[in-house]
Amino acid sequence: MTDKVLMKGNEALAEAAIMAGCRHYFGYPITPQTEVAAYLAKRMPKIGGTFLQAESEIAAINMVYGVAAAGLRVLTSSSSPGIALKSEGLSYLAGADLPAVIINVQRGGPGLGGIQPSQSDYFQATKAGGHGDFRMIVLAPNSVQEMADLTVKAFDLADQYRMTAMILADGTMGQMMEPVSLNYGEPKKIEKPWAVTGTKCLRKHNVVNSLFLVPDELEQFNFARYERYKQIEENEVMYEEYMMDDAEICIVAFGIAARVSKNAISEARKQGIKVGMIRPITLWPFPKAPMLKAADKVKEFICVEMSMGQMIEDVELAVRCKKPVTLCNRVGGMIPSPEQVLASIVEASKKGE
Template sequence: MSEKVLMKGNEAICEAAIKAGCRHYFGYPITPQTEIPEYMAREMPKIGGVFVQAESEVAAINMLYGAAAAGARAMTSSSSPGISLKQEGLSFIAACQLPCVIVNIVRGGPGLGGIQPAQSDYFQATKGGGHGDYRNIVLAPNSVQEMLDLTLLAFDLADMYRNPVMVLGDGALGQMMEPVEIKAGSVKQVEKPWAVTGLRERSTPNVINSLFLKPEQLEELNIRLQAKYAVIQQNEMRWEETNTEDAELVLVAYGITARIAHSAMEEAREKGMKVGLVRPISLWPFPEPPFARLADTAQAFLTLELSAGQMIEDVKLATKCRKPVYFYGRTGGMIATPAEVFAEIVNVMNGNKEAR
C-alpha cells in the first residue's frame, strides 16, 4: 500500500526518518531547514520519540553522538554555518564508527552568507570537513521524492557500515513542494552488539572511544577505517545517466542543478546537439565508472554547480583528465536557468569557452 501526498522537501526528510525508525532527533533552527526541527517537534512525541532543540549546533551533534553510541537510530539537521559547527563532533562520530544521519540543507556562503540555495558545501561534505582521515557517505537528492527515498537509504547505509551518512540537499529542494509516494514498509532491525547499553548479560561493558594515546593503536584504527571506506567505494557508488550513449558533450550536475541541466540538455537535443547528462547521486563515494567509460567516447565534460566549482576536481580525477572539463556555476544563492546552461553548451561546442 502507498499513497501520494504533497510535501515540502524538508517534510519528506522527516517522514522518511520516522518511517526508518528514527526516534531521536537533535537540532537547532536555521533557515532554510527550520521545517525539519519544526516537523520533528510536532511528530516525535506522537510516536514515543525524543525531540530536543539543543542550545547550539555543537550541543546537537554531541547529543547525536550519545544516542548513536547507545544504538538508537538518530538524526540531526542544519544548514551550512550550523554544519560547520558540527564538524568536530562528526569527526568523533566517524572515529567511533557510529551510525547516524546528518542532513544539510545548503545555503549560500561563505560566512553567514544568505538563506538562498547553494551547493558550496561540497568540499566540506565529501572531503571530511573535520580533522583527521575520515569519510562521510554523502547522498544528493534532486527531487522531493528522493529527499524521502535517500533519507530511508541513509539510515540503512549508516547501520550497514557503522558510519555517518549525510543527506546533502539545498534550500530549493528543502522548500519546494511536490507529490511524494510514501511507501509502507518495515524498519530493518539491525543487531548492535557494540552499543553502550550497560552490561546487558555481558561480563564487561562496551566502551566507545576516539582517544588513542599510543600511536600504534591510532594507526590501527585508521587502517581499519580506510579498509571500510574501500568497501564502501566498491559497493555504494550511485549515479544516473541520460543520453550518454552518443554524447559528444556530457553535462555533470547533482541536486537541483541536475534538473536545470536536464532541461538544457533536452533543448540541445532538439537542436541536434549530442549532449548527455551524468547525475552523481552519491557524492561520496563519487561515481567514477561512468566518467572512466565516457572519457573514451565523449569529447568534453561540462560541470554545472551552484558554487565556484568544487565537484569539478572529482570529475577531473574520475576522467583522469583525458578530456577537457569545462565549468559553469552561480554562487551566493543565485540559481542558473536552463537558458544560461544552454548558452554554455553552445559556447563549449562552438569552441568559445576555455576548459578549467
C-alpha cells in the same frame, strides 16, 4: 484516493527518518531547513520519540553521539554555517565509528551568507567534514521524493558501515513542494553488538570512544576504517545516466543543478546537439568509473554546480584529464538558468568545428 501526499523536501525527509525507525532528533533552527525541526517537533511526541531543540548546533551533534552510542537511529539537521559548527562532533562520531544521519540543506556562503540555495559545501561534505582521516557517505537528492528515499537509504548505510551519512541538499530541495509516495515497509534492523546498552553483568562492557593514545593502535583503527571505506567505494556508488548513449558532451551535475541541466539538455537535443548527463547521487563515494568510461566517448565535460567550482575537481580526477572539463556555475544563492546551461552546451558543441 491516491497514497501520495504533497510535501516540502524538508518535511519529506523528516517523515522518511521516522519511517526508517529514527525516534531521536536533536537540532537547532536555521533557514532553510527549519521545517525539518518543526515537523519532527509535531510528530515525535506522538510516536514516543524525542524531539529536542538543543542550545546550539554543537550541543545537538554531541547528543547525536550519545544516542548513536546507545545503538539507536538518530538524526540532526542544519544548514551550512550550522554544519560547520557540528564538524568537531562529526569527527568524533567518525573516530568512534558511530552511525548517524546528518542533513545539510545548503545556503549561500561563506560566513552567514544568505538564505538562498547553494552547493558550496561540497568540499566540506566530501573532503573536510572535520579533523582527521575520515569520510562520510554523502547523498545528493534532486527531488522531494529522493529527499525521502535517500534519507531511508542513509540510515541503512550508516548502520551497515558504522559511519555518518549526510544528505547534501540545498534550499530549493528543502523548500519546494512535490507529490511524494512514502512506502518503505519495516525499517531494516542491523545488529549493533558494540552499542553501550548496559551489560546486565552478562558480558564485558562496551566502550565507545575516539581517544587512542597508543599510536600503532590508532593507526590500526584508521587502517580498518579505510578498509571499510574501500568496500563502500566498490559497492555503494549511485548515479543516474541521462541520454548518455550517443552523447558527445557530458554534463555532470547533482541536486537542483541537475534538474536545471535536464531542461537545458532537452533544448540542446532539439537543436541537434548530442548531450547527456551523469548525475552523481552519491557524492562520496564519487561515481568515477562511469565518468572515466564516458571520457573515451565524449569530447568535453561540463560541470554545472552552484559553487565556484568544487565538484569539478573530482570530475577532472575521475576522467584523468583525458578530456577538458569546463565549469558552468552561479553562486551566492543564485541558480543557473536552463538558458545559461544551454549556452555552455552550445559553446562546447562548437569547439573543434
